[in-house]
Structure formats: structure tokens, C-alpha cells
Amino acid sequence: MGEILGVHHVALRCNDLAACERFYREVLGLSVLRRWPDDGGGDRSVWLSAGAGFLALERATRPVEEAPFEDAPAGWQVVALGIPRADRKEWEGRLAAARVRLARRTPFSLFFRDPEGNRVALSHWPEEA
Secondary structure: OOOOOOOOEEEEEEOOHHHHHHHHHHHOOOOEEEEEEOOOOOEEEEEEEEOOEEEEEEEOOOOOOOOOOOOOOOOOOOEEEEOOHHHHHHHHHHHHHOOOOEEEEOOOEEEEEOOOOOEEEEEOOOOOO
């Protein structure tokens, strides 16, 4: 039987694709790998580099459910992006400068929401802060 080599990509549906792209590019520093056009000349999907894989932002037609950070509905809990432990303070400053409110801190991760309420984390596990 074949083996799983890792996560290839994660796809995220966005009501405001441009706002989500700006957040993931400007705040988190991900770069555009590819754009997929829609029939009207805009973007249907934007793929952003995320280490060995990528984050696919896809245009959606319905909003994300609002729920308290710790009481998420069934489904994906969080997209956690890896960072070096030594860069944690720099990332905290970068998020604060972008007015991104941290929802939770652990010794390993910083948790927050993107512009549409999706849960995102920056993690340096297994190294504690």
C-alpha cells in the first residue's frame, strides 16, 4: 500500500477572495503560486505558497459560521502554519501591527482568525516558547 507523504494543500472557501488574499499575502507573507480565472475575468481561486504544500483560496457563495474560538462546529478546526520558535515574538508584533487579535496563545502556537473568521495558527511545536 502507498504511503502518505504529507499535506499537499489545504483549500479555504472565501466570501471576499481579495480580502483573504491580502491577509494571507500581506500579513502572513505567503506568495502567489497561481491564479485560476473565473468566467467573468476575475479570480475563482488563488494558490499561495505554504512550505512544501500550498493554501488554495477559493471563491465561496455562503458565509462562514460565526462561533466562539473554542467552540467550533464540526469540521476543520484550524489551519496551522509552521514557524521557527525563534520568530515567535516577531510574528506577535507583525500580527499586532496588522491589528490581528490573538484568540489564544499556547507554549507552541498563536491562534487568530482571518478576515472571514476562519481559525488560523502559527505553530513551532514541539519547541516551547
